[in-house]
Amino acid sequence: MSTILLAGGAGYIGSHTAVELLNSGYDVIIADNYSNSCPEAVRRVEEITGQSVKVYELDIKDSVKLETVFSENKIDAVIHFAGLKAVGESVDKPVIYYRNNIDTTLSLLECMTRYSVKNIIFSSSATVYGEENPVPYTEEMKRGTCTNPYGWTKVMMEQILEDAAKADKELSVVLLRYFNPIGAHESGRIGEDPQGIPNNLMPYVAQVAVGRREKLTIFGNDYDTPDGTCRRDYIHVVDLAKGHVKAIDYILRNGGAEIFNLGTGTPYSVTEIVDTFEKVNGIRINHVYGPRRAGDLPESYANADKAFKILGWKTEKTLADMCRDTWNWQKNNPQGYKS
Ligand code: NAD
Ligand code: UDP
Numbered sequence: 001m002s003t004i005l006l007a008g009g010a011g012y013i014g015s016h017t018a019v020e021l022l023n024s025g026y027d028v029i030i031a032d033n034y035s036n037s038c039p040e041a042v043r044r045v046e047e048i049t050g051q052s053v054k055v056y057e058l059d060i061k062d063s064v065k066l067e068t069v070f071s072e073n074k075i076d077a078v079i080h081f082a083g084l085k086a087v088g089e090s091v092d093k094p095v096i097y098y099r100n101n102i103d104t105t106l107s108l109l110e111c112m113t114r115y116s117v118k119n120i121i122f123s124s125s126a127t128v129y130g131e132e133n134p135v136p137y138t139e140e141m142k143r144g145t146c147t148n149p150y151g152w153t154k155v156m157m158e159q160i161l162e163d164a165a166k167a168d169k170e171l172s173v174v175l176l177r178y179f180n181p182i183g184a185h186e187s188g189r190i191g192e193d194p195q196g197i198p199n200n201l202m203p204y205v206a207q208v209a210v211g212r213r214e215k216l217t218i219f220g221n222d223y224d225t226p227d228g229t230c231r232r233d234y235i236h237v238v239d240l241a242k243g244h245v246k247a248i249d250y251i252l253r254n255g256g257a258e259i260f261n262l263g264t265g266t267p268y269s270v271t272e273i274v275d276t277f278e279k280v281n282g283i284r285i286n287h288v289y290g291p292r293r294a295g296d297l298p299e300s301y302a303n304a305d306k307a308f309k310i311l312g313w314k315t316e317k318t319l320a321d322m323c324r325d326t327w328n329w330q331k332n333n334p335q336g337y338k339s
Helices: 012-023 039-049 063-072 085-092 094-114 149-167 201-209 237-254 270-281 305-311 317-334
Strands: 005-008 028-031 054-056 077-080 119-123 174-176 181-183 215-217 234-236 257-262 288-291
Touching: 005 012, 012 028, 012 039, 028 063, 028 119, 028 257, 039 054, 039 237, 054 063, 063 094, 063 174, 085 094, 085 257, 094 149, 119 237, 149 257, 174 237, 181 201, 181 237, 181 257, 201 215, 201 317, 215 270, 234 237, 234 270, 234 317, 237 257, 237 305, 257 305, 270 317, 305 317
Parallel strands: 005 028, 005 077, 028 054, 077 119, 119 174, 174 257, 181 234, 215 288
Antiparallel strands: none
16 A cells, blocks of 8 residues: 655645545545644544544654654655645745745655655646646646746746656656636535635635625626636546546556646636526625736636546536535535634
């Protein structure tokens, strides 16, 4: 049985991935400093799967502490989720973002080298396609110009990982470029639990639905899109998590250096998200139209063919599933894990 270290595994995508890996017969170890998550999320992963997860509470930048994870366990592959991810905050606190996101990556690579761990999967983002690439994005496009430090950290980390793989022919690197993960596990026990005011659309909609926020502001309705609002490639977090299992199967079997888009290939507008959430859940979402948000692209969506062709992975859940599962999580956990 292979053992997978999830760096940042207590977070939104990591916790869902832990469930799918455990259900697929992998052993899971989580290392997280809970800067944007909590131990309860891991407890619920154990509850859902009926299996136990070894957890290390530590800062991954701290390579001395991180080394204990590698010395105490035989790790077959690492999935690197650990990062700060709030786009707006990254504009105000760029140094904190560069320090955290780059250093976690370097610490992991150093420990992996020391302990001959040869497989790493990295949580990248569609944001690396930048402003100049046309949609739909394909993996061979050049990385573009990002509009914020968060995006640049992803570009830089991709580069670091590619350089490391070039230098060490035995090191296998898979870069997974996520589109817009939303939704929650169908049990309603784990889901997205943002601290403070949500930056992302779906958690904001869910908090309006549950009465924590008064109204949603839709950022701009004068884009050159079918209904004037921005379009994104929303992907159910459980589909995304299953993509990680396929990527782990692949990297352990084949190795190499690959990039995969993880998206559905179908964009939906902000208005379509709000309408679907209302219809599926029978709840009205109070909303107003406001000005554009700085840095937003009109459209972002994947060509998801490569992941299907090589990993045999494609999304199975619909937008209605995403809206239903988000609400199931939010209504059962109105204050997130603190409920
Ligand atoms: P998240 O914040 O829920 O999870 C990240 C986890 O990493 C958290 O548990 C946090 O406590 C931990 N962490 C951060 N810095 C750490 C450090 N120095 N040491 C130890 N733990 C640390 O975010 P998520 O939505 O699950 O995203 C996971 C990854 O996917 C991130 O790298 C993010 O940038 C990337 N990503 C997310 C999205 C999205 O929309 N959610 C889209 C594209 C890419
Ligand atoms: N959005 C919005 N109101 C909000 C949050 C987001 O209208 O309160 C819009 C945003 O302008 C974008 C889409 O919803 O067009 C998705 O935004 P999110 O931040 O979730 O993802 P990203 O922009 O990073 O793709």
